[in-house]
Amino acid sequence: MTGRLRTDIAHNARVWNYWLGGKDNYPADRAVGDQVTGMYPSIGEVARADRAFLGRAVSLLAGEAGVRQFLDIGTGLPTADNTHEVAQRIAPDARVVYVDNDPIVLAHARALLTGSAQGVTEYVEADAHQPEEILDSVSATLDLKQPVAVMMLGILNFVLDTDRARAIVRTLMDAVPSGSHLVLTHPTLELGGEGNAEAMAFWNQNATPPITARTRAEFASFLEGTEILEPGIVSCARWRADGTQPEVAQFGAVGRKP
Numbered sequence: 001m002t003g004r005l006r007t008d009i010a011h012n013a014r015v016w017n018y019w020l021g022g023k024d025n026y027p028a029d030r031a032v033g034d035q036v037t038g039m040y041p042s043i044g045e046v047a048r049a050d051r052a053f054l055g056r057a058v059s060l061l062a063g064e065a066g067v068r069q070f071l072d073i074g075t076g077l078p079t080a081d082n083t084h085e086v087a088q089r090i091a092p093d094a095r096v097v098y099v100d101n102d103p104i105v106l107a108h109a110r111a112l113l114t115g116s117a118q119g120v121t122e123y124v125e126a127d128a129h130q131p132e133e134i135l136d137s138v139s140a141t142l143d144l145k146q147p148v149a150v151m152m153l154g155i156l157n158f159v160l161d162t163d164r165a166r167a168i169v170r171t172l173m174d175a176v177p178s179g180s181h182l183v184l185t186h187p188t189l190e191l192g193g194e195g196n197a198e199a200m201a202f203w204n205q206n207a208t209p210p211i212t213a214r215t216r217a218e219f220a221s222f223l224e225g226t227e228i229l230e231p232g233i234v235s236c237a238r239w240r241a242d243g244t245q246p247e248v249a250q251f252g253a254v255g256r257k258p
Contacts, residue, residue, distance in 0.1 A: 010207035012158070013102050017077040019047040024077050024108060032207045040199035042248060049237035049248045050154055050185050055081050056240050057183050057254055060229075061149045062090040065256075067181060069148045071138060071172075073099045073128050074155030077108055083151065084121040092118040097138045101127040128155050129164075131171040147179035154185050154250075158209045162218055169222045173257060182226055182255045185236045189213045193249020219251045226255025 010032035014025040018033045025033075037043055061067040068091055072083045075098040084096035096119070098109055109123040124137040135144070142148055150172050159165040173182055189197055196213065204210040220233055231238070236252025237245040 011102065011104075012207065012209060012211075013076045013100070013105050015207065016047055016154075017079065019044045020051060020079055022077065022079055024104070032203070035206075036199045036203060039202060040196045042246075043196075043199070045237075045246060046187070046248045046250050049235070049245060050250055050252075051079065051081070052241070052245070053185060053236035053239055053252045054083065054151070054153055054183075055086050057151075057252075058083055058086040058149070059090060060240065060254070061181055061183070062087040062094055065181065067147055067149045067179075068094050069142045069146060070094065070096045070151060071099070071134075071142060071148050072096065072151045072153075073134065073172075074152060074158075075100050075105070075109070076154075077105055084119070088119045088121075095120040095142060096122070097141050098123045099126050099128070099134055099138070101125060128152070128168065129159060131168045135172070135175050144175055145177060147181070148176045149181045149183055150176065151183040153183065154187070156184065156222065157187050157211050157213065160210060160212050162214065162221070166221055166224075170225075173225065176257065178257055180257045182223060182257070184219070184222055184254075185250050185252045186219050186222075187211070187213045187250050188215065188219065189249070190216060191235050191247055191249040191251070196249055214251075216251065219253070223253055223255040226257055229254045229256060 007026040008028050010029045014029040015033045018025040018029050070083050087094040106125050122141045126134045126137050156165045233253045235247040236250045237248045239252040
């Protein structure tokens with residue numbers, strides 16, 4: 001496991017942690033993070049807005065929607081108000097499985113992601129590119145015959161081929177029943193994000209894994225087959241928020257499987 005850990009190359013989970021003000025990062029991560037911020041100053045706002053969206057979405061699903069199972073794919077490094085903390089604060093019996101393929105994330109998650117006594121919090125190492133493997137890995141913890149919230153925040157942007165990204169989402173959502181939900185965020189060059197193109201190109205040359213932006217139409221295609229909850233596809237900063245946060249170039253939406 002430790003042989004796979006490269007601290008000399010910036011990695012998304014650690015750079016994201018840096019932008020969120022965390023300590024779990026290395027000089028290479030901070031250097032790339034600073035360079036991207038210089039090219040696209042609002043990236044820190046994007047990271048914070050994405051995190052806040054997670055809290056609002058999980059609160060809605062664990063509360064009003066009554067969801068008790070959460071599959072969080074590409075969770076990244078633990079920070080404040082992780083999925084299990086938000087969900088189990090509302091529903092102590094909620095079951096949460098985190099999925100990531102980064103060894104440093106795995107190590108931190110095992111140390112930090114402890115849930116409520118009534119609920120279950122588990123972590124599996126798997127790759128978002130392999131949805132069948134994910135489903136096999138979580139079947140011991142989640143009852144896939146009962147509704148599941150499938151959460152893919154800022155992860156499909158690392159699946160560069162859009163058709164493959166759609167197929168991944170379909171495989172996951174086909175495996176869960178009516179009443180399940182799909183929770184997505186994704187960077188875009190729309191919503192004022194045009195200036196991010198140069199920063200993304202820099203990222204792809206200097207960090208891992210490579211990333212792509214998508215249009216509203218491409219993002220919407222991931223939600224096909226679901227009933228998109230109000231307010232629809234919007235900047236994640238504006239999704240069921242109080243309206244005081246600035247719009248960021250990151251789509252956010254929640255769809256319900258009918």
